Amino acid sequence: MNKSLLYxxxxxxxxxxxxxxxxxxxxxKIKLGLDLRGGIHLVLRVKVDDALRAxxxxxxxxLSQESQSSGGPxxxxxxxxxxxxxxxxxxxxxxxxxxxxxxEFGEWQPEATGNRVVFRLKEDERRRLSDLAVNQALKTxxxxxxxxxxxxxxxxRQGMTGDRxxxxxxxxxxxxRIKGLLKxxxxxxxxxxxxxxxxxxxxxxxAYNGTLPPNLELLEGSVKDEVxxxxxxxxxxxxxxxxxxxxxxLKSARPGLGQFNxxxxxxxFTHEAGQRFGELTQANKGKxxxxxxxxxxxxxxxxxxxxxxxxxxxxxxxxxxxxxLSTVLNSGALxxxxxxxxxxxxxxxxxxxxxxxxxxxxxxGAVLVVLMMVVVYHLSGINAIAALVLNVxxxxxxxxxxxxxxxxxxxxxxxxxxxxxxxxxxxxxxRIREELRAxxxxxxxxxxGFKRAFASVIDTHMTTLIAAAFxxxxxxxxxxxxxxxxxxxxxxxxxxxxxxxxxxxxxELSLRKRVESISIG
Amino acid sequence: MRFFQxxxxxxxxxxxxxxxxxxxxxVLGLAVVVFHKGLNVGIDFAGGxxxxxxxxxxxxxxxxxxxxAQAGLGDASIQGYGAENPDQFMIRTRLHGKGEEGQEQxxxxxxxxxxxxxxxxxxxxxxxxxxxxxxxxxxxDPLQLKAADVTTAxxxxxxxxxxxxxxxxxxxxxxxxxxxxxxxGMTPEVLQALQGRSYVGNFAVLSRExxxxxxxxxxxxxxxxxxxxxxxxxxxxxxxxxxxxxxxxAVIALIHDVLVTLGLYALFGFEFNLTTIAAFxxxxxxxxxxxxxxxxxxxxxxxxxxxxxxxKLLNDAVNMTLSRTILxxxxxxxxxxxxxxxxxxxxxxxxxVMTVGVIVGTYSSVFVAASFALLWENMVQRRRDRGAxxxxxAADGKPREAAKPREVKNGERKAAAGGRRR
Numbered sequence: 001m002n003k004s005l006l007y008x009x010x011x012x013x014x015x016x017x018x019x020x021x022x023x024x025x026x027x028x029k030i031k032l033g034l035d036l037r038g039g040i041h042l043v044l045r046v047k048v049d050d051a052l053r054a055x056x057x058x059x060x061x062x063l064s065q066e067s068q069s070s071g072g073p074x075x076x077x078x079x080x081x082x083x084x085x086x087x088x089x090x091x092x093x094x095x096x097x098x099x100x101x102x103x104e105f106g107e108w109q110p111e112a113t114g115n116r117v118v119f120r121l122k123e124d125e126r127r128r129l130s131d132l133a134v135n136q137a138l139k140t141x142x143x144x145x146x147x148x149x150x151x152x153x154x155x156x157r158q159g160m161t162g163d164r165x166x167x168x169x170x171x172x173x174x175x176x177r178i179k180g181l182l183k184x185x186x187x188x189x190x191x192x193x194x195x196x197x198x199x200x201x202x203x204x205x206x207a208y209n210g211t212l213p214p215n216l217e218l219l220e221g222s223v224k225d226e227v228x229x230x231x232x233x234x235x236x237x238x239x240x241x242x243x244x245x246x247x248x249x250l251k252s253a254r255p256g257l258g259q260f261n262x263x264x265x266x267x268x269f270t271h272e273a274g275q276r277f278g279e280l281t282q283a284n285k286g287k288x289x290x291x292x293x294x295x296x297x298x299x300x301x302x303x304x305x306x307x308x309x310x311x312x313x314x315x316x317x318x319x320x321x322x323x324x325l326s327t328v329l330n331s332g333a334l335x336x337x338x339x340x341x342x343x344x345x346x347x348x349x350x351x352x353x354x355x356x357x358x359x360x361x362x363x364x365g366a367v368l369v370v371l372m373m374v375v376v377y378h379l380s381g382i383n384a385i386a387a388l389v390l391n392v393x394x395x396x397x398x399x400x401x402x403x404x405x406x407x408x409x410x411x412x413x414x415x416x417x418x419x420x421x422x423x424x425x426x427x428x429x430x431r432i433r434e435e436l437r438a439x440x441x442x443x444x445x446x447x448x449g450f451k452r453a454f455a456s457v458i459d460t461h462m463t464t465l466i467a468a469a470f471x472x473x474x475x476x477x478x479x480x481x482x483x484x485x486x487x488x489x490x491x492x493x494x495x496x497x498x499x500x501x502x503x504x505x506x507x508e509l510s511l512r513k514r515v516e517s518i519s520i521g
Numbered sequence: 522m523r524f525f526q527x528x529x530x531x532x533x534x535x536x537x538x539x540x541x542x543x544x545x546x547x548v549l550g551l552a553v554v555v556f557h558k559g560l561n562v563g564i565d566f567a568g569g570x571x572x573x574x575x576x577x578x579x580x581x582x583x584x585x586x587x588x589x590a591q592a593g594l595g596d597a598s599i600q601g602y603g604a605e606n607p608d609q610f611m612i613r614t615r616l617h618g619k620g621e622e623g624q625e626q627x628x629x630x631x632x633x634x635x636x637x638x639x640x641x642x643x644x645x646x647x648x649x650x651x652x653x654x655x656x657x658x659x660x661x662d663p664l665q666l667k668a669a670d671v672t673t674a675x676x677x678x679x680x681x682x683x684x685x686x687x688x689x690x691x692x693x694x695x696x697x698x699x700x701x702x703x704x705x706g707m708t709p710e711v712l713q714a715l716q717g718r719s720y721v722g723n724f725a726v727l728s729r730e731x732x733x734x735x736x737x738x739x740x741x742x743x744x745x746x747x748x749x750x751x752x753x754x755x756x757x758x759x760x761x762x763x764x765x766x767x768x769x770x771a772v773i774a775l776i777h778d779v780l781v782t783l784g785l786y787a788l789f790g791f792e793f794n795l796t797t798i799a800a801f802x803x804x805x806x807x808x809x810x811x812x813x814x815x816x817x818x819x820x821x822x823x824x825x826x827x828x829x830x831x832x833k834l835l836n837d838a839v840n841m842t843l844s845r846t847i848l849x850x851x852x853x854x855x856x857x858x859x860x861x862x863x864x865x866x867x868x869x870x871x872x873x874v875m876t877v878g879v880i881v882g883t884y885s886s887v888f889v890a891a892s893f894a895l896l897w898e899n900m901v902q903r904r905r906d907r908g909a910x911x912x913x914x915a916a917d918g919k920p921r922e923a924a925k926p927r928e929v930k931n932g933e934r935k936a937a938a939g940g941r942r943r
Contacts, residue, residue, distance in 0.1 A: 035867070038690070043736060045621075173690070174650040175729065176626075257671070263656075319656030339621050343731040349693035350573065350727045353606075357865030365859035369852050376848060409796050412860055412868050416875065419856030420807065423849040427814065430845045456817040459762060460810040466754045467806025471799055474747035479799045486803065 005510055008503045015495075016390060019397025029400045032170075033407035035478050036355050038348030039170040040178055043341045044141075046163045049082035050336035051133035052126065059105050059119070060085050066100050067093065083121035091115060133335040134163055141165060143331035144181055164341065175345045177320070183338045185294045186328035188247030190277070193288030193300050195238030197221070204236045217241045219290065221297030237297050239290045244280045249273030253329035255322040258314055263322040265313040267329065274309030282306040291315070293325075344477075358411035365415045366392075369422055377429055379519035383504045384425040387496035391421045394492035395485060402488075407481030417489030423460060424497030428453040429520055442518045446505045454498065461494050528840040533832055536892040543889045547777045550784025558787045563794035564613060564730060566744065568737030570623035571613045573727040574632065575694045579608040592631035594624075600792075603866035608694075609727065616734055623731030636723040645722035646685065646695050646715075654682035654719070663714035681706040685715070694725040744798040748779070751802055755809050763816045770893035771812040774885040778808045782878045791870040800874035807853065808878060811886030814842050816894075831898050835891050850883040 023029045034041050060077035064087075067075050075087040075097070089097050094112060101110045101117075107125035111118045121129075138157055145153045145167070154168040172178060194216055198204040201218060205211075216238050223233040253267040269277055281289070281303050288300040291313050299315040317325065369388070373381035395414055399406055432449030440448065465487065472483035508518065554560055564571045580588070582599050589597045594614060602609035614624050629648075637645065644657055658678035659667070666674035684704040689695050698716050701707060732740075752775050759768035779801060786793070818838035822829070829837075857879060861872035 045735075177650055177652070318653070319659065320650075320652045323652065339733075340623075340731065341621050341733045342736045343623065343729070345729045347693070347725075347727040348690040349575075352691070354865055354867055357863060357868070361859045361863035361865075361868075364863055365856040368855040368859060372848075372852055372855060408865075408867055409799055409871065412864060412871055415856050415860050415864075416803065416853070419853035420849075422852040423810065423845075426845050426848045426852070430842075430848075434841070452821070455821075456814050459813045459817055463755055463758060463809045463813055464803075464806035466758060467751050467802050470747045470751040470754065471802045474743050474802070475795065475799060479795050482796075482799050 002510065005503070005506055008499070009507070012390075012500055012503060016393065019393050022397040023393075023400040026396060030396060031399075031403065031405045032351075032355075033405040033410065033478055033481050034168060034170060034344070034351075035346050035408045036351045036406065037170055038173055038346050038351040039168065040172050040175050041342070041344040041477060042167040042169075042175075042179070042182070043158065043343075044165045044167060044182065044338050045341050046134045046137045046165065046335075047337040047339060048130040048133045048163050052082040052121065052129060053079075054335075055129060056083060056085055056121070059108060060087070063087065063097070063101065063105065063119075066104065067097060070096065070100075072096065080118065083126050084118060086116055086118045088115050089117050130163065131161070134165070136335045137338065138165055140331050140334050141167065141182055144327055145169065147327040147331060148178075148181060165338075171348070173345060173347050175343060177324070179340060179343070181324050181327065183340070184324075184328045185334045185337060186247060186331070187294050187333045188250070188329060189243035189290075189292040190245045190280070191219075191239040191241075191243050191290045191292055192280070192284050193237055193239050193290045197235040197237050197297075197300065199233065199235060201236045204238055208238070215241050219292060219295060219297050221290075221300070235297070237288075237290055237300060239292070239297070243292070245269070245273055245277050247329060247333050249276070250329055253326040255319070255326050256312070258312065262314070263317045263319045265317070265322050265325050265329070267311055267313065269309045269311075271309065277311075278306055278308040354408045355411075358408060358415075362411060362415045362418075366418055369418055373422060373425070377520055380429060380505075383501055383508075384422060384429070386504060387425060387501045388418060388421060390500060391489065391492045391496045392418065394495070395489050398488035398492070399485065402484070404484045404488075405481050406485070407478040409478045409482035410485040413482045413485035413489060417486065417493065420464070421489065421493035421497065424453075424457045424493055425501060427456050427460070428497065428501065432518075433520060436518075436520070443509055446502075446509070446518070450498070450502050457494070457498060461490050465490050528843045530840060530843075531836060532839050532887050533836045533892060533895055536888075536895060539888040539892055540896065543777050543885065543892075547780040550780040550782070553784040554787045558790065560783075560787050560793045561790050563792040564732045564737070565794040566737055566741040567615060568732050568734040569613060569615045570625050570628065571611060571728075571730045572625055572628050573602060573609060573611050573729075574724045575606075575609045575727050576636070576724045577608070577694055577696065577721075578723060579610070580636075582610065585610060585612075588635045589628075589631055592635065594628060594631055597628070603869075606866070621733030621735060623733075625729045625731060629726060632724060633722070637720075641720040642718050644719035646698075646701070646719050647689060647722040647725040649719070651679070651682045651686045654685060655679040657718050658682060658711065658714060661714040661718055663710040664708065677706065681711055689725060693727060695721055697721055740795065744795075747798065748801055748805065751805050752776070755805065759809075759813065759816070762813075763820060766894050766897045767812070767816045767819075767890075770890040770897070771809050771816075771886075773893050774812055774882075774890035775805055775808060777885045777889050778804060778878060778882045781881045782874055785877050786870070786874060789873065791873055794870065796868070796871045797874060800871040800878075804874060804878035804882065807875075808882030808885070811846050811850075811883055812890035814845060815839055815886060815891055818842050832895055835895055839887050839891055846883060846886065850879050854879045 056079065057077075060075075064075040064077070067073060072093045073090065075089065078086045078088075080086055087097075089112075094115075094117065097117065098110055098112065101108060101119065105119070107122050108119040109122055111120065134157060138155065142155050145155060150169045150172055152170055154166065156166050158164040158166050167182070169178065195207055196204040204218065208216075217240070219237050219239055221235050221237060223235050249269050250273075251268045251270045253265055256264050256266040258264040285303050285305070287303055289303050290300045291298045298313060301314065313325070366388070370381075370385050373384045373388075375381070377384065392414060395417065398404075399410075428449050431453040432445050435445035435448045435452075436442070468483050468486040468490065471486070472480055475483060505518070582601055586597070586599050589595070589599070589612070596615060598613045600611045600613075601607065602611050612628055614628065617624070633645075633648075644653060646654075655675070655678045658681060659675055662674065662678075664674075664677065666677055681704075684706055685701050688701055688704055692700075695701065698712060698721060701715070702712060752772050755775065756768040756772045759771050782801070782804065786797070791797070815835075815838050818841055819834055822834055822838060826834075854876065857872055857876040860868055861876050864872050
């Protein structure tokens with residue numbers, strides 16, 4: 001055996017060992033996609049306009065205050081878009097307002113036409129705020145998922161600038177719960193009840209002759225059935241507009257049991273907020289304290305005594321609800337609403353069926369291809385089969401190394417690669433046969449066959465690789481998994497057909513003393 | 522075994538007839554999609570909601586359709602989920618202009634009213650989550666654990682709940698309470714409590730997918746773009762490696778393959794989804810191979826004999842690579858066949874595209890790609906013979922030198938250059 005043969009053999013052995021070590025044992029080393037192991041795939045969009053609107057309202061409110069505090073008029077705001085508003089300013093006060101705006105709200109570009117001043121959020125500031133909102137939402141979602149306890153969650157922003165968040169949770173199959181958990185803005189407020197509850201809004205507004213004073217607000221809350229906990233109706237409350245204490249003042253929240261063994265949420269305020277809460281409850285003894293979550297009244301217990309740093313939220317919750325409520329309260333409020341753009345949940349039983357089907361098709365496909373190769377190429381067919389087996393091993397090893405996921409289309413990719421990888425062998429073998437037919441010796445025929453088929457082998461691999469590249473760029477999830485498998489398979493096939501197969505022929509030649517013929521059908 | 526050892530068929534003799542046949546096939550394929558059946562576009566591209574449910578006592582698809590229509594989901598399309606799973610159905614609805622949110626709640630709610638009628642406890646073992654089940658058991662406390670330690674109790678019941686739902690995760694739909702008797706942590710007391718406070722619903726939801734209109738429209742656009750761009754990339758690659766006319770020939774063959782396969786796909790009514798696009802892209806990558814192998818051979822032969830007429834050259838190249846073409850097509854075809862029949866419901870459409878595509882692609886590489894290269898060649902030749910000034914530029918866009926005797930010369934130069942490059 002000559003040296004080149006030995007070195008090449010060692011290299012092939014090394015590659016084989018390397019890939020087998022990489023993916024063995026497969027059930028541990030090969031990462032399965034959500035379509036195979038079951039799980040939830042969500043694409044969420046952060047409604048950044050919400051965050052912009054909140055900022056707009058805050059600035060408009062402050063502008064009005066500034067105007068009033070310097071003896072000017074109140075400036076009711078007219079919203080134009082999420083990031084623009086207009087105010088009507090009497091001619092005399094205009095210059096003053098513009099000065100205040102420039103000094104205090106530099107991010108807003110004022111534009112005066114007649115009595116009207118339009119404020120627009122500057123573009124870079126708009127982008128900064130949007131970005132901030134998305135990142136904050138990402139963090140909040142991350143916190144909530146972590147609290148929920150999912151193994152290997154994937155939570156990432158889609159693209160660096162977009163408003164989308166991709167969430168993948170393997171092994172979770174309760175999408176309603178997850179969506180509820182993620183989409184709750186969780187904006188908690190404690191407000192003093194001034195009127196209600198009543199079952200219609202007219203009833204509760206009657207005390208105010210139909211119109212509420214500006215410091216009050218009408219809010220809804222649901223009435224729950226005592227036993228089932230299901231919502232059976234709506235109640236209306238009149239509450240103070242200003243919330244002295246909000247969810248931001250919470251130090252922590254946790255699920256607990258109330259005095260009747262009913263699930264409740266216990267919370268603790270930060271020290272400073274506790275004092276504020278103490279003042280608030282002291283001053284409003286006997287009134288209702290509305291616990292408002294995302295602008296709905298959860299419950300409105302009567303304030304019996306001064307409460308400082310601890311409290312509970314009771315609202316005929318289920319165990320699940322209090323767990324989730326504590327989670328969202330702990331993770332902080334979302335800066336903006338969230339909507340689901342795409343949701344895919346695959347149950348584990350379906351995924352297991354898919355794996356079973358995929359493996360079955362793979363095995364049968366492999367057997368068919370192998371049979372064909374042996375029938376057509378006799379002993380040389382075995383050469384191709386060895387290359388084929390190594391090819392599949394390299395695909396799995398490559399997947400394990402790259403940390404790529406195997407998806408159902410990915411399995412199809414493996415099966416397909418087996419069919420296509422044979423092509424390189426066929427190209428070469430047919431060339432060898434041609435050379436043999438032309439009367440060349442076995443050795444020359446093999447050399448020439450490999451040499452001449454090389455261009456075609458490269459070209460055919462390149463074209464499929466190009467298609468796979470487009471596939472990768474186009475797809476996500478399962479389809480991308482397919483593209484990855486295809487790419488690894490093509491590279492592997494290039495290696496096995498050109499290098500391994502050649503080596504096997506050379507090995508055969510070197511082992512036999514006199515070579516008159518080779519078994520190539 | 523050897524095929525076509527000394528193949529010498531005149532593939533190109535009837536090229537005009539083949540051109541007519543191929544064009545007809547392509548037009549027919551397109552016509553099926555446009556006028557006859559239309560594509561069965563899945564939610565990936567159209568947007569909508571898709572739910573796969575497994576029944577204990579499965580209704581017929583017709584019953585299911587009628588019941589859902591009565592529940593106000595008349596537009597729902599219902600499909601059996603493979604012959605092997607007669608108890609599984611896929612229910613799909615289009616979006617109803619309600620923004621991005623899907624209809625899965627409506628579908629599941631309607632199924633619930635229809636197939637789980639009457640009075641029963643709130644918790645359904647076939648639909649509920651583990652936390653809900655744990656809470657229910659915790660409340661019932663059949664093992665009398667709460668008195669000792671609340672935390673231990675909660676953990677114990679959570680564990681039982683997990684193993685109960687583990688059964689469902691494995692079998693898809695739980696048959697009855699007896700099936701749960703043997704699971705970890707289950708005792709007769711717990712089972713009794715479970716039976717008292719929950720019920721076994723008639724169906725379980727195996728998967729649910731919602732694609733909003735935004736994502737649907739994006740995927741549609743990106744899918745079409747990916748297929749078109751990949752074809753253009755093939756054109757450019759072949760143009761660089763060979764010649765423009767070969768590239769155009771190969772791409773025309775690809776368009777033919779895609780149209781014919783698409784027509785058959787529509788005819789069989791398979792759902793057109795993301796995986797289908799993946800299949801078509803793979804087909805594009807695979808199908809061009811046959812043409813490339815023939816062109817490679819042409820280039821090689823050009824290097825050897827420059828005097829041979831282009832038609833014979835091409836025909837010989839096709840014949841010489843014929844056994845390879847057939848063998849490779851067979852092996853890919855066999856693999857695809859295995860996928861088509863054994864790969865399961867999700868891969869059915871994908872496998873169909875590949876299985877049909879392999880055959881169509883093999884046909885087209887000879888009768889479309891090679892024929893086109895020859896038709897192009899002859900056309901250029903005739904124009905030159907007539908001395909028409911209408912073709913001042915050669916196929917590759919370079920200014921033609923009037924003295925060149927044959928168009929092939931151009932190809933020779935390029936081919937030879939290509940040969941030297943390696």
